[in-house]
Amino acid sequence: TMRVVEQLGAIDPTLCAFVVVHNILGIRPLLNYGSKQLKKELLPLLATGRELAAFAITEPGAGSNPRALSARAIPHGQGWRLQGTKIWSGSAAWAGAINVFVQQLDVKGKSRGISSFLLRRDTKGLRQGPEALTMGMRGMVQNTVFLDDVPVTDENLLGKPGQGMGVAQDAMMYGRLSVAAASVGGMKHCAQLMLRYSSRRGVFTGRLLDNPVTLTRLNGLIAAITAVETLVTRIARILDRGGSVPVEAYTACKTSGPELLWQAADNLVQLLGGRGYIETNIAPQILRDARVLRIFEGPTETLNMFLGSRVINDSEELHHFICQGLGAEAVSVRLKEAAGQIRARLTSSPAPFAHQGAANNWACFLAGELATWAILQAAVAGVDESAQSESCRRAVTWTRLNFDQKLAQALSLSPNESVVDNADVTAQLIGNYTETIGEIEQTLAGEDYELDKLLQLHDSQMGKDINIQFDKEQTPIHHSLAVSFHNSQSIENWMRLWLIKNLKIASKSIDSGKSFADYGLDSLTAVELATDLSEWLGRELEPTIAWNYSSIKSLAEYLAEGTSTANAEVVKAEISEDISDEVKKLSEEEVKTSIKDELAEIESFLI
Ligand SMILES: Cc1cc2nc3c(=O)[nH]c(=O)nc-3n(C[C@H](O)[C@H](O)[C@H](O)COP(=O)(O)OP(=O)(O)OC[C@H]3O[C@@H](n4cnc5c(N)ncnc54)[C@H](O)[C@@H]3O)c2cc1C
Structure with a gap:
């Protein structure tokens, strides 16, 4: 699987x-x-x-x-x-x-x-x-x-x-093992893309692949792949044999795989330079997808805290798993010692934290990070000597040195620890930023997920929304620079909505060939229809037009014929109003060129 x-x-x-x-x-x-x-x-x-x-x-x-x-x-x-x-x-x-x-x-x-x-x-x-x-x-x-x-x-x-x-x-433990397996696949893909690009790309120092920065990152990635892959494979084999695996081991899968995949994805984007930022080059998608693995099914910090508390509290299951399951007793002994040192450092005095509770949580977090490296190290170090590949041996050194580095950091005052303060002071320091950048609130419009009200089944819903539709559409065209051209279909649709709203006709009873009189349109409502229609189209209409063209279809066809010409007139009028002051300042030649351009633009509207 x-x-x-x-x-x-x-x-x-x-x-x-x-x-x-x-x-x-x-x-x-x-x-x-x-x-x-x-x-x-x-x-x-x-x-x-x-x-x-x-x-x-x-x-x-x-x-x-x-x-x-x-x-x-x-x-x-x-x-x-x-x-x-x-x-x-x-x-x-x-x-x-x-x-x-x-x-x-x-x-x-x-x-x-x-x-x-x-x-x-x-x-x-x-x-x-x-x-x-x-x-x-x-x-x-x-x-x-x-x-x-x-x-x-x-x-x-x-x-x-x-x-x-x-x-x-039960489901999430198995899910966490899968997240690590998926991370291995993702890291291998990153490595392939990085190799492909760097072996073909020349930079100031020569071929990008030969650059020490590239080689260091790529070989670190290879070691990471070997370590996580070995851990996943060994756990899967234990499960296949019907053995049991403690919750700490699954947790380490989840704390290691996604973090290392994230580093790989970030390094991929960086190595590809501008190409890494271009959507079609896949790296951005890998980066985005990889990001969530550090959060869902338990964020890394939460899990590290849990893992650390198990180590500090001498989890027998974990000790047994590292010794018997992975065959790396020395690693387990070292982890226990290290956890003891971390606990001693933070229980002798809570500093840099104000309370012992915070110091204890911090100790758990640090011990959890360390435990992740220890479990990875145990997975590769515990492989039988005879079965150890060269990349496995390299991964043993890589995980051990990562463990050592993490332990050294955990036992000394880190830069962040040296400046840590309590929540109130922290909030106050950040609060001061309003003086320079103000208090920013940004929002992003979400996507529509509902069927448009006008397409929904029930007329009552339609009726409500038609008001909005009409208010927007009633803006006379000469109040806006937006020019809209109506064909007979859009005019028909408008009239259907008008009948639904004003005469309370159910949409399914409307037939565009039927006479307006059949819907109960009298002389007064006929004038109202003509007035509203005239405002919507932005042109003068006879008040009796609904009698002269007595169905939706015939009226729409008549109006559609005249609409494009009428709108072209409006465009011309607007252009002339808007530019009259400007025109006075132009030479005769400039006026001619300008008129030619405007006419070309109007013609393009009419095509
Ligand atoms: C794309 C996506 C898919 C998802 N799919 C599912 C799904 O199918 N089913 C489902 O039920 N849920 C799903 N989730 C939810 C996901 O599991 C949660 O987002 C996740 O468990 C974290 O919970 P939260 O977002 O409420 O973060 P919070 O609980 O608000 O935590 C926020 C952050 O606080 C920090 N933090 C938390 N605890 C500690 C701690 N003890 N010590 C130090 N720091 C800590 C961590 O950095 C954490 O990221 C999905 C989420 C996403 C984004």
Whole structure:
């Protein structure tokens, strides 16, 4: 499986994420925790790709900390009602099955832990919300999911009530292994592109590939690929043999793969120079797609903090995994010692932090970063001597030196630590920037995701929006420099809307060949129609025109004939009004040339 994920990660990270969300976050909870009935019904559809599965845990108030979930299951009859909002759920809008995670409330409204339910596409109360406009991963949808009193029973449960975090954990651990495999594929792709360009490109020092900066980065990348690939492969082999892998190992996959892929993608853009910034050269897409891997399925910092706390608290599972699973006892011993040193440094005095709590968290974070390097080192160092390739030996040195460097940094005052201050002072320092740059708020217009009101099924909706349409369109043409030319179809459409709005005619009853009189148009409303039409078209019309041309079709055809000529007159009038002052200042020759240009422009409008 991980080989396939690696290949997809190399070809297209979005496609890879799409496949991983479906097969791992989507299907795995059903496979491992679903009822027999649910599996029988859905697994064949999901396995053949006839339906997609999604995973919805994140909420506006709960992302990296899923224990803060506020969506809930409220007891109701024999089952529960689900209420809440999920955001950024990958593939949810396309999915036939969505795994949702909610707080399980008892009859007194007290939380009994987190539960997981599988919801089918058309479940009552399950409503798909808007798609998020993401920086990358543009080939798949990430959208909001609303739970409006969704009725569920035992049959929808994944696992036992209150044990949903176990279900999520099981899927996410495997997901994190996949993210590392995808990162390996992505890094290999970056390396290929970097080699291709640098071997063909000459710079001031000669061929770009021979430059020491390029060679250092490329060989660092090769070592990174070897280390992460070896870790993923060794974990996958343990799983294939039916062995168990501790949560810390999956965590290290997620903290290492995406960070190293991000460096590779950034180096790729840099090495390609201007070409790296050009969209068609793929590097920008790789950079954008790679960026999210450091955030979703647990941001690096959150996971480092967790990993560090496990190391500082002497996780036996991790020690066992490094020693027995990876065969690198010396690395585990070294990690334990290093974690002890970090803890000692930050518990003897909380400095540079004001409180011991902050110092402890910082110690966990540093120990987590160190543990990531230790686990990578163990993966390559623990490979049998006989099976060790040259690149594996190089990766052993590379990971060991990274570990040493990180430890040295963790045990001394770093530049950032030397300037760290508490939250209030930090906020005040940043607050002072308003004096130089003001308080900036920028917004970006989002994309439309709703069907235009005028295209919606119900007339009542149309009626509401027609007001907006009319107000905008009624701006007389001579008040605006915008020139619009109407054909018979657009005039027909306008009249249809006018009849819907003013005579309350249902759109389906309007026939463009029918007489206006058949819609109940009397002499007064006929004049109103002529007046509104005249304003919209920006030209004089006879008040009796609706009697002379008595159907939508005949009137539209008559008006369309005269519109282009009439508009050309308006254009001329506007141009002459606007430029009359300018003209006085021109020589006769300049006036002639200018008139010639204007006429050419008007002719181009009429073509
Ligand atoms: C493209 C995309 C696809 C997604 N797909 C899905 C999906 O399919 N299903 C789903 O449920 N969710 C999905 N998510 C949501 C994703 O999993 C969350 O964005 C992620 O878990 C982080 O949560 P948050 O954004 O609320 O960040 P927050 O919780 O607000 O955290 C913000 C930042 O704070 C820092 N931070 C957090 N905790 C700590 C800590 N302990 N120590 C130090 N720093 C810390 C980190 O830098 C973190 O990035 C997706 C998100 C994106 C962008």
